[in-house]
Amino acid sequence: MELTEYLNESVVHIFREAIRSSQFNIKELRFLHRAAKIQKEAAQRRRESDALGVSVPPFLIASIATRCNLHCVGCYARANHTCIDQSSKEEMSAERWGELFREARALGVSFVLLAGGEPLEREDVLEEAAKTPELIFPVFTNGTLFTPAMLERFDRHRNLIPVISMEGDRQQTDQRRGEGIFEVIRRTMKNMAGLGMFYGVSITVTKDNLDTVLDDAFILSLKEAGCRLVFFVEYVPADGNAEPALDEKDRAVLEARQGELKARCPDMILLSFPGDEKKLGGCLAAGRGFFHINASGGAEPCPFSPYSDISLKNGSLRDALDSDLFRKIRENHFEAQDHTGGCALFPQKAEIEKLLAEQT
Ligand code: SF4
Numbered sequence: 001m002e003l004t005e006y007l008n009e010s011v012v013h014i015f016r017e018a019i020r021s022s023q024f025n026i027k028e029l030r031f032l033h034r035a036a037k038i039q040k041e042a043a044q045r046r047r048e049s050d051a052l053g054v055s056v057p058p059f060l061i062a063s064i065a066t067r068c069n070l071h072c073v074g075c076y077a078r079a080n081h082t083c084i085d086q087s088s089k090e091e092m093s094a095e096r097w098g099e100l101f102r103e104a105r106a107l108g109v110s111f112v113l114l115a116g117g118e119p120l121e122r123e124d125v126l127e128e129a130a131k132t133p134e135l136i137f138p139v140f141t142n143g144t145l146f147t148p149a150m151l152e153r154f155d156r157h158r159n160l161i162p163v164i165s166m167e168g169d170r171q172q173t174d175q176r177r178g179e180g181i182f183e184v185i186r187r188t189m190k191n192m193a194g195l196g197m198f199y200g201v202s203i204t205v206t207k208d209n210l211d212t213v214l215d216d217a218f219i220l221s222l223k224e225a226g227c228r229l230v231f232f233v234e235y236v237p238a239d240g241n242a243e244p245a246l247d248e249k250d251r252a253v254l255e256a257r258q259g260e261l262k263a264r265c266p267d268m269i270l271l272s273f274p275g276d277e278k279k280l281g282g283c284l285a286a287g288r289g290f291f292h293i294n295a296s297g298g299a300e301p302c303p304f305s306p307y308s309d310i311s312l313k314n315g316s317l318r319d320a321l322d323s324d325l326f327r328k329i330r331e332n333h334f335e336a337q338d339h340t341g342g343c344a345l346f347p348q349k350a351e352i353e354k355l356l357a358e359q360t
Contacts, residue, residue, distance in 0.1 A: 003281070004050045007058050007289055008043040011110050014269060015039060018198065021228045021267040025196045031158035032198075038134045045108030054321065058110040059290035061303055062100075064125045065116035066091055066295045070142050073176045076238035080306055082294060083117040090296035091122075092313060098128035100293070101135060103317050111136045115303065117295065120145040123153075130157035138163045140202055142177065143185040146192075155195045162192065162199040163231060168209035169218065186225070193226025200229025200269070205254060206244035214257040216264060223265055232258065232272040236304050236343045274343070283344040286329040287321045301329055305345035307352050309359055328355050 015036040022028040042058075049056045066088040068077070077083030104112060114129065114137050116122075129137045136159050143164035146154075154160050164185055167173045173182040192199045201222060203213050212218055213232070222230065232254060237245050246254065258270050274283055284290055285302035292300040298308035299320035309325040320326065332355075334348055345352065 003288065004046055004055065007284075008046065011039055011043060011058050012036075014271075017269045018228070021269065022198060023267075025198070027196060028158065028198050035133075035136060035159065039110050039136075042105075042108045042110050042134070045106075049108060054318075055287065056107045056109065056321070057284070057287050057290045058108075059113065059284075060104060060109055060111070060317075061113045061115060061290055061292045062097070063115045063117065063292065063295050063303065064092075064097060064119050065121040067121045068116060068118040068142070069121070069144060070118070070177060070181070072142075072178070074239050074241065076236065076304070077117060079239045082306065087121070088295065092295065092297045094122070094124035094128050096297070096313060097125045098131065100312060100317060101128060101132040105132055105134045107317060109135065109317075111138060113138045113140060113290075115140045118142055118145065120150060123150075126153065126160065129160060133157070133159045135159060136161065138200070140165060142181075143188045144181065146188045151191055151195065151197075154192075155197055158198070161229075162188075162197070163202045163229065164188065164199065165202045165204075167204065168212040172209050172212060189225045189227060197226075198228055199226070200231060201227055202231040202233055204235050205232050205246065205272075206235040207246065207250060208244055210246070210250055210253065214254065214261070216261070219261050219265060219268070223268055228267070229269045230271070232270070234272070234274060234343075236346055238304070238346075282333065285345055286326040286334075288330060291320065291326065293320075299323060299326075301326060301352075302343065302345055304343040305348075305352060307356055309356060324359055325352075325355060 015032065019029065019032045022032060046056045046058065063082065066082060066084055067086055068083050075083060101112065112135050118141065119139050120141050138161045140163050154162055166185055167176045170182040174180065205213060235245055254272060258272060262270050285305065292303045293312055294300055294306065297311045297313040299310045299312055300306055300308045307325065310320050310323045312320060334345060334351065
């Protein structure tokens with residue numbers, strides 16, 4: 001099956017699962033049915049683009065904030081200095097993000113994953129996302145900034161989907177994210193369940209928490225707390241510490257357990273990143289399935305490959321898809337290389353820096 005059709009099928013599958021898991025939530029169902037219809041049209045636009053030789057990815061990752069209120073151990077964004085304690089003057093304006101969201105909609109993009117730093121530090125950009133209901137925005141948040149007003153915003157604008165980061169149980173989460181953070185996250189989840197909001201969690205999977213986060217009791221505790229979506233994100237040794245990284249055996253366990261948990265919790269959506277990228281001929285970076293936009297507008301192959309030859313402060317998404325760097329990464333099949341840790345491009349820094357140097 002062509003990659004575009006495979007990814008289109010994946011989007012339809014996510015919506016079918018979300019509708020199934022929201023059977024008793026009228027407000028959410030109304031939103032999901034409308035969104036599923038809109039996504040069919042977006043998939044058709046991607047097919048038409050493909051026929052014209054322009055592959056439009058269904059996903060974008062947008063790191064909209066440089067600021068974060070936490071100091072998590074091994075934070076990837078702090079390790080590469082894209083996350084700091086105050087907002088960078090280089091951050092793109094909310095208006096410019098709004099324009100890019102509207103361009104993404106016109107191109108046929110389905111999901112824009114919002115990340116950071118802490119994305120809730122950019123309420124102005126969240127407002128622009130709320131104004132683009134045709135796009136779905138999974139918001140990867142540390143879950144500690146959900147004031148009543150913020151909860152009300154997400155409740156009203158159901159295309160903003162909270163995805164709360166956690167590391168496993170209380171001890172594992174507090175050890176990495178700070179004392180008491182697990183309690184704050186559980187309170188946020190309780191408030192969201194109280195409002196009947198569709199929300200998820202994102203777990204960075206390492207050798208240390210693999211058994212905990214794949215345990216029936218852990219997943220059932222999330223389900224009982226009203227969580228409907230779990231992202232298992234494979235650890236990337238950003239700060240050079242490869243010890244906790246999963247090996248092939250661990251990956252096989254992750255894939256097998258995911259299947260068993262899916263059978264046990266049919267009304268939960270369980271996704272893993274990068275998941276079984278091999279089935280798709282390698283990683284989906286550099287526009288194959290997604291690309292990353294950093295907080296100052298740089299179009300990058302992936303959050304774990306922070307290199308760019310085009311700025312979206314004035315360039316278009318269409319230009320980025322056509323950028324020399326993305327094209328050369330795709331043409332040289334960097335995405336298909338074997339690798340340690342959850343990213344194919346991360347270990348290929350030198351090769352990508354060489355590609356960039358050749359452009360100057
Ligand atoms: S919440 Fe996210 S961005 Fe903030 S310090 Fe933790 S890992 Fe880094």
